[in-house]
Amino acid sequence: MIIAIDGPAASGKGTLARRLAAYYKLNHLDTGLTYRAVAAALLAKGLPLGDEGVAIDVARNLDLAKMDKSALAAHEIGEAASRVAVLGGLREELVRLQQSFGNKAPGAVLDGRDIGTVVCPDAKVKLFVTATSEARAKRRTNEMLSKGQEAEFESVLDDLKRRDARDSSRSVAPMKQADDAHLLDTTEMDIETAFQAAVDIIDRALAS
Numbered sequence: 001m002i003i004a005i006d007g008p009a010a011s012g013k014g015t016l017a018r019r020l021a022a023y024y025k026l027n028h029l030d031t032g033l034t035y036r037a038v039a040a041a042l043l044a045k046g047l048p049l050g051d052e053g054v055a056i057d058v059a060r061n062l063d064l065a066k067m068d069k070s071a072l073a074a075h076e077i078g079e080a081a082s083r084v085a086v087l088g089g090l091r092e093e094l095v096r097l098q099q100s101f102g103n104k105a106p107g108a109v110l111d112g113r114d115i116g117t118v119v120c121p122d123a124k125v126k127l128f129v130t131a132t133s134e135a136r137a138k139r140r141t142n143e144m145l146s147k148g149q150e151a152e153f154e155s156v157l158d159d160l161k162r163r164d165a166r167d168s169s170r171s172v173a174p175m176k177q178a179d180d181a182h183l184l185d186t187t188e189m190d191i192e193t194a195f196q197a198a199v200d201i202i203d204r205a206l207a208s
């Protein structure tokens with residue numbers, strides 16, 4: 001069983017995906033981390049983010065079990081990830097990796113931008129999680145401040161909007177709600193309320 005969760009930056013899809021995976025006893029993959037890991041490797045080598053040959057090489061050697069979320073959380077890595085994410089050949093490589101993760105028993109919750117459209121088009125249930133850009137920027141700002149990082153609401157908001165625009169307008173696998181995805185707008189929802197709303201949608205879909 002595969003549950004596909006897509007949505008823009010800081011919509012809460014990662015938190016939701018983790019909780020749903022625990023609840024339905026499925027594996028979980030935050031596919032954003034795969035793009036972040038490739039971007040971080042290019043940055044560390046001082047290479048341009050458009051160097052697709054090296055990017056593909058890093059992707060081929062990526063060990064999903066060893067990806068360290070906290071080491072990849074920096075704002076600049078998210079920005080760099082969105083730049084490498086336009087590379088079609090790199091995406092092919094990462095999509096293969098993500099699909100083989102999803103195919104392992106007992107199944108998985110995958111979250112990202114193109115799970116319902118490209119990675120797992122046959123997913124049992126698809127959710128597209130959104131919130132207004134202001135709500136998302138507020139969440140991301142609070143998250144950064146709570147980790148002791150500097151963050152200023154207006155600049156976080158500008159960065160999120162720019163990244164979403166790049167992610168939605170790229171020619172390969174743009175961020176897009178799949179035709180058969182359920183929309184979950186979490187603007188007015190806390191994490192618990194969003195989780196309950198998602199469980200309702202999923203249980204209904206599983207029963208039909």
Ligand code: CDP
Nearest residue numbers: 009010011012013014015139143189190191
């Ligand atoms: O994975 P994604 O970037 O979509 O978002 P996340 O990492 O799950 O959530 C971003 C931040 O928003 C985290 O600090 C969450 O705790 C917070 N959040 C929230 O305050 N309310 C929600 N309904 C969802 C997430």
Ligand code: CDP
Nearest residue numbers: 009010031032033035081082085112113114
């Ligand atoms: O946590 P947040 O939502 O800020 O970002 P992320 O999910 O870690 O993704 C970082 C970047 O990777 C995104 O801005 C996308 O450009 C890219 N990405 C993608 O293209 N496809 C995915 N399935 C996941 C992430």
